[in-house]
Amino acid sequence: MAIFIKTSNCSVCNLKMNLFRFLDKEQLAYINKTRHEVKFHKGETIFKQGGPLTHIACLTSGNAKVYIESHLNKNTILKILKPSELVGGPGFYVDYRHHFSVSALTESTACFIDVHVFEEMIKINTSFAMEFIKYLNNITIKLYDKLISLTHKQMHGRISDTLLYLSKEIYNSNTFQTMLSRQDLADLSAMTKESAIRILKEFKDEGIIDFSTNIFNILKEDVLVKISKTG
Amino acid sequence: MAIFIKTSNCSVCNLKMNLFRFLDKEQLAYINKTRHEVKFHKGETIFKQGGPLTHIACLTSGNAKVYIESHLNKNTILKILKPSELVGGPGFYVDYRHHFSVSALTESTACFIDVHVFEEMIKINTSFAMEFIKYLNNITIKLYDKLISLTHKQMHGRISDTLLYLSKEIYNSNTFQTMLSRQDLADLSAMTKESAIRILKEFKDEGIIDFSTNIFNILKEDVLVKISKTG
DNA sequence: GTAAAAAAATGATATATATCAAGAATATTA
DNA sequence: TAATATTCTTGATATATATCATTTTTTTAC
Structure with missing residues (x-):
């Protein structure tokens, strides 16, 4: 309560x-x-x-x-x-x-x-x-960015955006522990939790990020930025 | 000019x-x-x-x-x-x-x-x-609706939303002539123009709407509303 | 009114994404 | 600490959607 x-x-x-x-x-x-x-x-x-x-x-x-x-x-x-x-x-x-x-x-x-x-x-x-x-207008500008990310990019780009958002704007570090569940990460990226999990695993296998449960480490930020840009 | x-x-x-x-x-x-x-x-x-x-x-x-x-x-x-x-x-x-x-x-x-x-x-x-x-806040509320429509619904729901938006909020009639191209209808619904065309044709075949080029007629609004709700 | 250009429509196919079911890991409670 | 519940992960599969190539229709320009 x-x-x-x-x-x-x-x-x-x-x-x-x-x-x-x-x-x-x-x-x-x-x-x-x-x-x-x-x-x-x-x-x-x-x-x-x-x-x-x-x-x-x-x-x-x-x-x-x-x-x-x-x-x-x-x-x-x-x-x-x-x-x-x-x-x-x-x-x-x-x-x-x-x-x-x-x-x-x-x-x-x-x-x-x-x-x-x-x-x-x-x-x-x-x-x-x-x-x-x-x-209010600042919030709207960010909402436009979100709208474009979620509607113009496919899953890899959207997960990249979410990871960059968390590291750059929320935790201010390439390594962070988060209380967000996989479902939350999916809800940030407009996809199912299964899809989010699969793409995170792909990124891990390719050495772009590392994680265990809720501790994340962005190893190749430039690659994430590139994926974000190409959608 | x-x-x-x-x-x-x-x-x-x-x-x-x-x-x-x-x-x-x-x-x-x-x-x-x-x-x-x-x-x-x-x-x-x-x-x-x-x-x-x-x-x-x-x-x-x-x-x-x-x-x-x-x-x-x-x-x-x-x-x-x-x-x-x-x-x-x-x-x-x-x-x-x-x-x-x-x-x-x-x-x-x-x-x-x-x-x-x-x-x-x-x-x-x-x-x-x-x-x-x-x-400004009224605009933001509508933007939220748009965000949810585009990210939570699949194509049939999104095309329904677009058609209802045009008839209810823009042309104030179930029959309307529009200057929007098929690409524009697709851009309103976050999909490719081919997908938009296919779904419009489906709706036409099912007798939900009728159209020839740029004159549209919504025959079964209730069905569109239902499709919009179920996503 | 005809030729050219642009837009719309269609079909075949590839890709992206969700769903469902099951098992593994982690967290929570008694 | 065991038991339970929850979350995470994985694989197999189905579905949604995009892409590409082509034809048809409509619009524009002369």
Whole structure:
């Protein structure tokens, strides 16, 4: 079960991209007063697709996956969240529902900000609003990349993209241990887990990567990049 | 060649969703003074992916396609634009480049608004900014639907989605004449034109649709909806 | 209106990918 | 630590989809 805790070690989540740097002291204090932090266990749901969007969350520790569930019993993982990353969702100002689910991959904490408070900031602080639009557009650009990767490339290219994404953008290392299951890797790459496993094995046999269960090592990054480019 | 013309029959494009209804008289007059209208011939490029994003456009007549070009010589059509529809792009506030191309499907006119003027409106008018965020989020929601359609469904489901999209959202009729080529229909459905042609023929043989060249008639919408749902 | 070009359609075939079933490894619980 | 459940792996096979070559139809240009 998720536990509600009040902590003070997060000055509005230390947002890396810092959306909140445009708020003045008073505005920041207001957000800090109303926000609250929640602990999640591995596997627990942070946001549920279809559920009401009442808060924006900022992951303060751990990792989480953001994924869309379709009525065909398939999931597509949009992205992996890192600490200090904000997650809201396109239901904001629209239908106030979640259009994806978010669940914890590890023990995590997330800081929740009431959506009304967030809206208030947009209303009274133009710079904040502009920065928020920039933030949204950055997400859209990445979504375009994902769309093209998943629809224009075949499996080898898609698995390469997933491996490069994890090493470059999530774990910042060619060697990493992940809590993602093979099914998760498949859900990131739009294929079945069996296909994902087979291609990972191929890459291993060719000496491009190495792995045992959940520890991965990218040996020939340039080859992965090449496969990613040729699709 | 694109022709620059100044007209006065478009009070800032009569935006249907009316983003501009939140501007006051003075702000509206300012936009009207700086905007200009351009005529495009069929096939001409309105925005070019990778090119500089200097203006936001509003289609005032005709139809256009919005598509992403990948380095694999494949295109994905994101959407078809109808008159009064706004098109900017996620480069706004980010890198000021176009992340998709837009080209005219028919003789069209588009009204161009300088991106600086648009930014100024966001800066000075909070309601306008909020409405713009809402507009962006609506686009993202539709993009999620597209992503799921293209990655979770197989060809019959994707062609069904494309046909339903055209009849429901673009032409508002079960019978419609389109300027989209078979390649365009394929680019909307993430498959080769040969595959698109084959599935259209199947649907025709089964009496679900009828068509000759570019005039389509959806005979059994419920069947298309069912195929769309089962994937 | 005819010739040329472009787009659409078809068939044969190759390839990519999913499905199903089973066994092996790993993690979880008592 | 044994027992159980879960995840991972593999192989065999079926299906979905792309590719290539060719013909037919439609559009464009003269």
